[in-house]
Amino acid sequence: MWRDVPEALWDDWTWQQQNRITRLDQLEALIDLTEGEREAFIQSQGQFRVSITPYYAALMDPQDPRCPIRQQAVPQAGELEVFDFELRDPLAEEDHMPAPGITHRYPDRVLFYVIHHCPVYCRHCTRKRKVSDPTTAASRLQIEAGLDYIARTPTIKDVLLSGGDPLSLSDERLDDILGRLLAVDHVELVRIGTRNPVTLPQRVTPALAEVLRRHRPLYVHTHFNHPTECTPEAALALERLADAGCVLGNQMVLLKGVNDDAEAVLELNRWLLRHRCRPYYIFQCDMAEGITHFRTPLARGVEIIDRLRGWASGMAVPHFVIDLPGGGGKVSLLPQYRVATDGPWVTFRNFEGRLFQFHDVAP
Numbered sequence: 574m575w576r577d578v579p580e581a582l583w584d585d586w587t588w589q590q591q592n593r594i595t596r597l598d599q600l601e602a603l604i605d606l607t608e609g610e611r612e613a614f615i616q617s618q619g620q621f622r623v624s625i626t627p628y629y630a631a632l633m634d635p636q637d638p639r640c641p642i643r644q645q646a647v648p649q650a651g652e653l654e655v656f657d658f659e660l661r662d663p664l665a666e667e668d669h670m671p672a673p674g675i676t677h678r679y680p681d682r683v684l685f686y687v688i689h690h691c692p693v694y695c696r697h698c699t700r701k702r703k704v705s706d707p708t709t710a711a712s713r714l715q716i717e718a719g720l721d722y723i724a725r726t727p728t729i730k731d732v733l734l735s736g737g738d739p740l741s742l743s744d745e746r747l748d749d750i751l752g753r754l755l756a757v758d759h760v761e762l763v764r765i766g767t768r769n770p771v772t773l774p775q776r777v778t779p780a781l782a783e784v785l786r787r788h789r790p791l792y793v794h795t796h797f798n799h800p801t802e803c804t805p806e807a808a809l810a811l812e813r814l815a816d817a818g819c820v821l822g823n824q825m826v827l828l829k830g831v832n833d834d835a836e837a838v839l840e841l842n843r844w845l846l847r848h849r850c851r852p853y854y855i856f857q858c859d860m861a862e863g864i865t866h867f868r869t870p871l872a873r874g875v876e877i878i879d880r881l882r883g884w885a886s887g888m889a890v891p892h893f894v895i896d897l898p899g900g901g902g903k904v905s906l907l908p909q910y911r912v913a914t915d916g917p918w919v920t921f922r923n924f925e926g927r928l929f930q931f932h933d934v935a936p
């Protein structure tokens with residue numbers, strides 16, 4: 574479809590944004606849709622928009638509906654199934670909002686919702702209730718009110734810019750928000766949660782990198798989920814972010830049929846480390862509406878951690894966490910390494926399954 578697009582245009586993030594796939598006929602021209610995908614596309618209209626950048630769409634397998642990119646970007650039949658345990662706002666973000674767009678759940682941290690747009694709307698998004706919905710757009714007034722709340726709340730040390738995708742803001746807007754946040758005496762660091770390096774890596778231009786370089790300390794949380802997303806373009810985006818002084822960490826979401834495979838996770842994490850991005854979390858998929866078909870049993874995540882530990886550098890082993898529903902916060906799940914206790918002697922199994930004894934000391 575884009576064979577004749579000049580390279581300069583392809584590499585232009587605004588062109589990528591303007592040429593996103595949003596309609597069924599565009600998608601049908603690109604891939605062999607299954608009946609289930611076609612039906613899900615039609616039925617999901619009005620609930621959660623479809624939008625896929627040409628760059629991300631070009632990574633899809635046109636024939637295979639199990640393609641990991643395709644499953645993340647093209648509506649699936651499971652999206653339409655409703656279960657009574659699912660929650661519209663699984664992390665109770667709206668219940669902890671002292672100011673519009675600010676979720677303040679932990680004493681020292683806030684989540685700051687600055688935009689409702691993303692280049693690609695991930696079918697597993699936990700914030701489907703508002704992301705992509707223009708009625709949730711963060712107006713200038715709302716952002717001012719959020720900045721004001723942060724400035725007059727001295728317990729806040731750490732601000733996570735989120736949305737939507739904060740890198741969908743213009744360079745000027747980001748520069749302004751970051752500058753004002755880090756000018757607040759009690760704000761010690763700012764984090765940006767973004768999937769642009771994955772779905773629109775062209776967004777990380779030298780000009781954006783210059784903006785980010787001005788604001789420190791800045792942590793960038795990326796959201797790579799599968800080795801297919803590890804392209805030269807994504808590598809360049811990470812390189813520019815790291816060279817600009819951003820501390821990079823990846824938050825993967827465990828998705829059934831996409832990345833519930835230890836070998837794929839290992840390959841992804843090794844690639845991330847090579848590009849100065851530390852695998853930070855593997856998230857259990859939340860109890861959000863319309864994403865239950867992506868969920869794996871908890872044991873699967875634990876098995877993946879067990880497979881990584883010992884077989885790869887500890888830096889390639891993230892925390893496997895559940896963000897508890899209702900705003901309970903994160904808890905991490907670990908494989909059981911402690912197998913027996915006999916007085917002060919504790920028996921552990923190592924990554925190869927061999928047993929070792931450790932002499933503990935009295936409390």
Ligand code: SF4
Nearest residue numbers: 691694695698737768
């Ligand atoms: S980039 Fe993040 S906020 Fe946007 S649709 Fe994907 S998961 Fe949701």
